[in-house]
Amino acid sequence: MITLKPGDVEAGGVGLRNHLILAAGVLGTTGASLSRMLGLGAGGVVTKSIGPAPNAGHHGPCLIRTDCGLLNAMGLPNPSKNFVEELETLKGEPVVVSIFGGNPEEFREVAGWFAGQAQAFELNVSCPHAEGYGAAIGTDPETVRECTRAVASYGLPVWVKLTPNVTDITTIGKAAEKGGASAIVAVNTVRAMRISTDLRRPVLGHKSGGLSGKAIFPIAVKCVWDLYEACSIPIIGCGGVSTADNVVEMMMAGAQAVEMGSAVVDDVHVFERIKQDLYAKDGIAADEIVGAAHHD
Template structure:
């Protein structure tokens, strides 16, 4: 397997990180303590739980269904809104990215304003497939993606836009984000999906449908990274089903400048140490020689 040299001052999308591995939004990102633990366990940066303009309790349960090779969830963006800011006090000067959402550009800008001076940048959630009025309902409209990105870009901090795969052409949303001033795009959020219990004769999730994550979606995420790398002039952050160092290298060869890891943390919370141990070596290659090489 190809390995990387461990480099200092790793930057992706304008954000300085300790390595190329990032904790994805929604996984152990609800408290400052859990985010800090992931950094201590080897994550190069962490993304918070998605925070919105007002508190939300989320969907009724069941909210999570675990399968072989995949996880189905419909949390409904539960969050404490501005009260979350206090959780960041224990993370001062650490590589933290705030995931934020809103129903329109004004709400995105309002939420972003709470975090200025406390995080290194933002990740715009315009891709959650199970939150009425938010997430993918914004991300399916390139015009709204552009305007929401532009609104948050006014903060002066780096802005990553997390894209939904539940569209005909993900490149359109990526181009809109770039035009709006995004520093990077993140590909991808979960795939809209469902399962039905044949015993109960009803969907397994309280919301009926949810977002599919885990190794089963890795090929979809890889394809999206590959397409976006060709279409954009800003970095792409890979996300979706990554669970090994070889997955990271594959994502980087497709064009990812860094990689987010989410569902794999559910199996082992030391996944960042494990992957980093396999990913980096003294005999490794520079990341810049790997990123996008599959396009040559």
Template sequence: MVSLLKEENIAVGGVSLDNHLILAAGVLGTTGASLKRMLSLGAGGVVTKSIGPYPKGGHKGPCVQVYDGAVMNAMGLPNPSEDFKVELSGLEGRPVIVSIFGGDPDEFSKVASWFSGMASVRGFELNVSCPHAEGYGAQIGSNPELVQECTEAVVKTGIPVWVKLTPNVTDITESGLAAEEGGASAVVAVNTVRAMRISTAMRRPVLGNGSGGLSGPAIFPVAVKCVYDLYEACRIPVVGCGGISDADNVIEMIMAGASAVEIGSGVLDNVGIFSEICGDLYSEEGENIEDLRGCAHA
């Protein structure tokens, strides 16, 4: 298998990382303790749960269904809003990225202002891609003009801004270019794919919200294609996300054009996934990431 040469100083989109593997938003990023735990277990950086302008309780259950090779969820962006700041104490100097959401540029700016002065925050990730939160997420991300405006609003903090994009659009590069035009330091591809399952026994959707977002290995090919297209269209780094479960998946993402990757659903079955992948990914005989990134492009 192809391997990577471990770098002394890894920086992606203005954010310094311990390695190329990052905990994705919404998975074990709900408390300061869980963020610290994932860093101690080998994550090269962590993204918090998405924080919005007002406290939200989320959708009614069931909120998560696990299938063979896939996870479907409709959490509804539950979060404590500004009170989440207390969870970041004790994480100063660590590679922590705060995921934020809002319904318009002013709300994004408001949420960013709460965290912009904290020593524990190295970057923001704009959630303009959640497919199951009315008025937020993908409703913003499917409009390139709004993506640019929301990005511009948060860039004013002076902190690196990553924009997490939705695959549920005709052309993801339009949103990626809008984020780049707005001053984003990187784009993340992708959030979950819109999905639904119906219980034939109960004759109703299996999720309380009806529909939700699909993640896990089932969407890996979708994520690879999105990374590939964004690498060709954008000048800023692309962070791959979606169904990554082993070191070879990471290499594939890098060959498609990714500068780093985020792992979410893979943590559900194995909290040690970061250290395990790192053990397979890096070697003294490994190749420089600069030589591998985007090599699949003609």
């Protein structure tokens, strides 16, 4: 397998310790948990998505295991502005703050709370189970462009996390780029549901949710591939990454770094495990493999 030279990484305007980033929504609810993941080998961390008002989220069950991944409908639970306190001990660390809103003004408001703490913002315009937020606005190119522009006005890097639940993801990627995005994160969860045949009802309290994990890795690779062909800004791959070879595959599709979520649920030491396989002193420079599969 291809190995990479170890060392600091720059992706989407953010300095990272390595190519592996903790994805939003997994162990990102407190400053302590974010610090723990950095200590366990993450090259950077993304917080839980924070919105304009406190939210308890959907009623349970909110998360179930399937035979091919995780199915969740959390409903974007978050403490809103109170989360600012959680980041006070993480100044200078590679922390990307995930934010959401229902319009450009709300995105800008939430970003303003963290403008002095975040290394970058990740715009959640892709959650598939939050009415009025996430994918509800992230399927419209004009709205994505304007929300991106509103947050980019703070002068910090802006990553825009896209939904795969669209006909053509490149139209949304191009809109984010036009709005001033520093990077695209591809992708969030895939709309999905399961039904209990014993109870004759959906297993999730919200009925439907989003599928993550190994089952969506090929979908994410295709989205990264298409965005690399259509856009000129960096791409962060996300969706089902669980091995060093997955990381290399994502990079060959066009990603400069990757985010991991479900793999962390299965193994909190996954960052260190992958790093052992991914890096070697005689490895090649990452630039040599980013987008390599596109070249004849």
